[in-house]
Amino acid sequence: MSPAFSPAGSAEPLIESPEPAERPGQARCPYLVVRDPEVVKEALHRPSDFSPANALIAVTPLAGPALRVLQRIGFALPPVLASNDTDTHAGIRKVVAGYFTPAKVAAMEPRIRELVREAAGNAAGQLEQSGQVDLVQAVAAFPPAVVMLELLGLPIRDLAALKKWGLDSMELFWGWPGEERQLELARSAADFYVWLRRLVAESEAAPGRNLFKSLSEHGLSRPEMCSLGYFLLIAGQETTTQLISTTLFRLLEGSAPLEWKDAASEDGSRSVVRHVLTTESSVPTWRRVAAQDTLLGEDLIPAGTEILLELTANHITAPAEPSLPGTPGRDTPSPLGLVFGSGIHRCLGAKLAELEASVTVQETAAALPGIRLLDHEPEWIRLLSFQAPRTVTVVNRPGERL
Numbered sequence: 001m002s003p004a005f006s007p008a009g010s011a012e013p014l015i016e017s018p019e020p021a022e023r024p025g026q027a028r029c030p031y032l033v034v035r036d037p038e039v040v041k042e043a044l045h046r047p048s049d050f051s052p053a054n055a056l057i058a059v060t061p062l063a064g065p066a067l068r069v070l071q072r073i074g075f076a077l078p079p080v081l082a083s084n085d086t087d088t089h090a091g092i093r094k095v096v097a098g099y100f101t102p103a104k105v106a107a108m109e110p111r112i113r114e115l116v117r118e119a120a121g122n123a124a125g126q127l128e129q130s131g132q133v134d135l136v137q138a139v140a141a142f143p144p145a146v147v148m149l150e151l152l153g154l155p156i157r158d159l160a161a162l163k164k165w166g167l168d169s170m171e172l173f174w175g176w177p178g179e180e181r182q183l184e185l186a187r188s189a190a191d192f193y194v195w196l197r198r199l200v201a202e203s204e205a206a207p208g209r210n211l212f213k214s215l216s217e218h219g220l221s222r223p224e225m226c227s228l229g230y231f232l233l234i235a236g237q238e239t240t241t242q243l244i245s246t247t248l249f250r251l252l253e254g255s256a257p258l259e260w261k262d263a264a265s266e267d268g269s270r271s272v273v274r275h276v277l278t279t280e281s282s283v284p285t286w287r288r289v290a291a292q293d294t295l296l297g298e299d300l301i302p303a304g305t306e307i308l309l310e311l312t313a314n315h316i317t318a319p320a321e322p323s324l325p326g327t328p329g330r331d332t333p334s335p336l337g338l339v340f341g342s343g344i345h346r347c348l349g350a351k352l353a354e355l356e357a358s359v360t361v362q363e364t365a366a367a368l369p370g371i372r373l374l375d376h377e378p379e380w381i382r383l384l385s386f387q388a389p390r391t392v393t394v395v396n397r398p399g400e401r402l
Contacts, residue, residue, distance in 0.1 A: 031287065031308035033317045037335050039297045040309045043288055045343040050288040051085040052345055054306055056173065056231060059384050063179045066186035073190045080228040082345060095218050099152055099211055100348045105355060108147060115143040116360045120367035127396065132374055135392040139364050140244040144237040144356055153210030154203065165192035166238040174383040193226065200225045240353045242282035242381065242388030244360045247273055249389045252373040260365055269362035273354060278333035284314035285385045286341060311339055315382055372397045
């Protein structure tokens with residue numbers, strides 16, 4: 001095997017799965033890991049050889065009790081967009097892409113700034129009142145959800161539930177939950193799916209333009225629309241929340257290339273967001289499966305081999321040592337063009353995510369100039385393809401007041 005490949009948790013270019021390791025999740029990654037950016041890009045640009053069919057399959061097979069919870073409500077996720085390797089993909093993607101054009105994303109900037117300024121102002125008030133505030137919940141969590149729903153022409157409601165459903169579904173599909181935890185997560189996923197099914201039906205009959213009406217006119221069935229909406233409403237806002245969270249944490253921790261005060265400018269915030277995107281993205285890996293015996297680089301990949309493409313540094317494919325609160329090797333940047341994927345399945349919300357993160361970081365740094373990080377070792381979201389600190393708790397520096 002060439003040095004482009006190695007199993008998760010191993011520094012050796014071997015194809016077999018690694019032995020159990022100390023860190024949670026690291027040993028439970030039975031994928032062939034592809035690290036070299038050029039080889040990753042090659043795989044993404046060969047969808048007929050490296051299918052996205054496994055992209056949304058649960059990393060941990062669901063046990064009977066969890067499956068029965070989902071079956072009772074008719075939970076179904078037929079391949080529509082991210083995992084679609086059929087000829088229908090291009091047409092569906094074109095419909096969805098119509099909601100994420102550069103002009104529409106740029107037009108959202110004033111609204112994004114309005115939402116974030118309000119959130120940052122509320123965070124400042126909470127800091128004054130209680131002495132500390134979690135920036136994840138205060139500024140990173142809800143503006144991306146509002147922006148996503150507005151952009152798609154959908155009603156703004158049940159935001160707290162949507163955030164919880166998103167995190168639970170990420171863990172269910174990209175984590176390693178035991179049977180008891182699976183059951184809890186499956187109940188959450190079922191609640192989300194029932195809510196989404198009602199939203200789809202309501203949207204088809206609603207006046208004006210919205211995503212689900214457009215997809216219905218394109219010919220998608222309700223199960224197909226629910227499948228697309230299930231992951232789009234998670235990926236379209238939760239991964240942006242996680243990108244913002246990591247950027248805020250690294251700035252306040254002091255490991256970013258800029259200081260907190262520098263991020264209060266437009267250029268500074270954009271620069272630090274791009275740094276985090278290329279070194280520690282909220283979506284650091286993605287999966288593909290070999291559709292047939294084929295070569296990748298100089299290596300023969302047997303049909304059925306599941307591969308994990310490393311987009312940026314992460315805890316899953318990093319060596320076991322050193323064990324740090326952050327991500328080992330995260331100072332080595334990946335190409336910015338690879339961070340959101342590449343080829344026909346590249347993330348449609350790439351420009352929106354970068355804009356939202358930059359505006360949020362800028363407005364938060366401007367509104368809260370005299371703060372310091374309270375907890376330098378928070379709990380992290382550590383899933384196969386998602387990573388971010390769960391909290392970024394700050395207090396005022398001694399002698400500082402807002």
